[in-house]
Amino acid sequence: MEDRYSAVVGIRGDPKQAIFGVFDGHGGAKAAEFASKNIDKNIINELTRREGEGIVEAVRHGYLTTDSEFLKEDVHGGTCCVTALIRNGNLVVSNAGDCRAVVSRGGAAEALTSDHRPSREDERERIEAQGGYVDCRNGIWRIQGTLAVSRGVGDGHLKQWVIAEPETKVLAIEPDHEFLILASDGLWDKVSNQEAVDVARALCVETKPETLSACKKLTKLAISRGSCDDISVMVIHLGRFI
Template identity: 50%
Template sequence: TRQIQIDQTPKPQMLQTIRFLCSVVAAFARLVGELRKALMAVKASPAGLISATPLALRRKAAPDHAIQKQQGESKKTKKEAWAARRRPARLVIPVADDAGEVAAGWGAAAAPVKEADVEVAGEGFCVASRAGPRHAMEDAYSVLTHKNDGDSDQLAFYGVFDGHGGRAAVDFVSERLGKNVVSAVLAAGTDKYDEASSAEEHDAVSAAIRAAYLATDSELLVQHQHQGLSGGACGTTALVRNGDLFVAHVGDCRAVLSRDGGAAAALTADHTCAAEGERERIERGGGYVSRSGSGVWRVQGSLAVSRSFGDCGLKRWVVAEPAVTRVPLVAGCEFLVVASDGLWDKVSNQEVVDAVSRSRSRVAACGELVELARRRGSRDDVTVMVIDLERFVRQDPSTKS
């Protein structure tokens, strides 16, 4: 018999086929394992979805109402921030203490006003004051009366002041000017009049008032220089001396006299750049006057008044030398109205006198005039003072020229 031998050694092609099949099986097994893991993850997920974003970067979606709330809060925050930028911080202005004595026998009947709304009825005068809506109160007033054995009607000082650029200047002037005027007049030795010397006495009183104004301005400038302050103040004052009324002013506060049954007589002329004489004076001094877009003439394009206390940056042109007017207080002189420009910008001289004449009381008239100016659109501070002049009228006018 022939014995047939079979070669059992695997062929190379067969080995390759076996290896290929094994790799396919292994790949399939790995695929099945990944699919099982994926199915388990799907079952565990509440939404049945798999996020491709790493957990650290996932952002939880907010409900619609939460988004609307956040947007509303954001808008509110922006509005509050914008309002804060536009609205200045509220200023708290303390009330001044009563002024000290000026000299022997002198005292302050009313301290400078710092409250926003004031109504005062004093001896022989009354005043009302209200702050404008634009800024803190910058008006003030002061009254000084003589105390001399009951003869208090022979010497008295009244003033209304309007500040700008802050309260520093108006506080200083309302505190110091009356004291300086009274001291200067007393030092001038004008206690008695006679036929021969009355004109000289009148001139001496006027000169003393001018000197007091300039001295007060110099004191204010020194204080501002030391404290690094600025700003200025206008003012109109009335001094009654031995039956004569001396009205002095710088700026645009005004004094109007009621006489002979209610006829208004202006005793001041506003110191503004619109006045030709003031414009020429400023230009002679090397300054200039320009008209703003609103039609207001201004010194160096800045300040509307041409005379004031303070305003150190413009002092070369904006002087503090006052205009002084003397009026003999004779029969027919009824009352004097002194007020800041917040009143005069909206109410005429005659309207003011008429309102005081028909009012039930002088203090009520002051309040009514303040309210009238506000109703007519005044956005400035308004201060109105009414002074009774009949108590100062000369009993025998023939004794004085």
């Protein structure tokens, strides 16, 4: 099991501020472990240091700092990351890799991230422009014939192409934003965005919120469909942060 997660609620003593993350390690759990312990701290530090410069830049530098710090550890492996920062009534979702964030908006699933895989045209073009190559083996696209994701923390031997630069989306939390699902690809490879929302909604909106039960049910659903990958699922009820 190479996945890890993090959850920090009550940033600076404010119950309406929080940051959550799911980290899908590969080549060992060291990078996921490191990111789960440091990326939230680095993002919060950047928010303080860059007050007024914009929240997207703060998150970006939080990711890049975590990456550079891990590379200094001289440890093999890497990790995909997805984080959700809740601050001043805004939801700030970022990712590097193929962990995904999906929000339920009145029961409709809306993906807030786009998976970073070598098969994505813009990612393939970026890699090739930097002198790398992407090929498909047994139906899976890989960088330099090895890694099946194109962004993440770590992967020092592929750092020229596997960047830690996150993509970030910011939206105001509205009353119809019911809950957010953060999960590794062990879930998303077997369960669609809308299916995941439907399963979680029955336990989080239509009844008293049972977010842990929703996580367990989604995990079991992916396993029942043959997922042999690590599976991590986090469901965050957004109403408490409005």
